[in-house]
Amino acid sequence: GENVEQHPSTLSVQEGDSAVIKCTYSDSASNYFPWYKQELGKRPQLIIDIRSNVGEKKDQRIAVTLNKTAKHFSLHITETQPEDSAVYFCAAYGSNFGNEKLTFGTGTRLTIIP
Amino acid sequence: GAVVSQHPSRVICKSGTSVKIECRSLDFQATTMFWYRQFPKQSLMLMATSNEGSKATYEQGVEKDKFLINHASLTLSTLTVTSAHPEDSSFYICSAPSYLAGENIQYFGAGTRLSVL
Numbered sequence: 001g002e003n004v005e006q007h008p009s010t011l012s013v014q015e016g017d018s019a020v021i022k023c024t025y026s027d028s029a030s031n032y033f034p035w036y037k038q039e040l041g042k043r044p045q046l047i048i049d050i051r052s053n054v055g056e057k058k059d060q061r062i063a064v065t066l067n068k069t070a071k072h073f074s075l076h077i078t079e080t081q082p083e084d085s086a087v088y089f090c091a092a093y094g095s096n097f098g099n100e101k102l103t104f105g106t107g108t109r110l111t112i113i114p
Numbered sequence: 115g116a117v118v119s120q121h122p123s124r125v126i127c128k129s130g131t132s133v134k135i136e137c138r139s140l141d142f143q144a145t146t147m148f149w150y151r152q153f154p155k156q157s158l159m160l161m162a163t164s165n166e167g168s169k170a171t172y173e174q175g176v177e178k179d180k181f182l183i184n185h186a187s188l189t190l191s192t193l194t195v196t197s198a199h200p201e202d203s204s205f206y207i208c209s210a211p212s213y214l215a216g217e218n219i220q221y222f223g224a225g226t227r228l229s230v231l
Contacts, residue, residue, distance in 0.1 A: 032218065042225070049219070102148070104158045
């Protein structure tokens, strides 16, 4: 099955600086890679996603890059703000027939220092 | 985006009782729903895939007799934790894929925090 690794587990960044979170996946058949933000006790919220036919996607201060050959993808947050503090999860979605499911990374606790 | 409703948000029960958690897709139909378990400061671990009209698919190590899943309609899946014990205390979250935007996007319920005394 799919295995997703995520680094770092914790990340502290000065407000205004950039944050980068990296993930690798094992199943070359995975074709969809969402990123979720989860605040304490709340549901995961989709913040950005990328599909395997695209190398990069950007939405305001958030961008995601995908390297299919190396099987890794990264989340980039620029001009960080205190409200960016949360736990971020990457995930990989396999589209194997009858086995479509998300496999999550272990999470990164991002703290923005004012 | 699509809305997934999950109830209850919090439940406290005595050891040995059963607890039912509901997951509803409010504005779309979901032939498949997913149930996750999340321990404090850890990731979401997939427990099972709920399939409308057929048996759920459980992940390795998840006791199907312990965690009963019923997907009776295209908008409702339930997870019943039977004979709950303190070690079952956790945060349970469901999700459902929506194709409203033309692409498969998973939407999550708000989660249920189960505390077994």
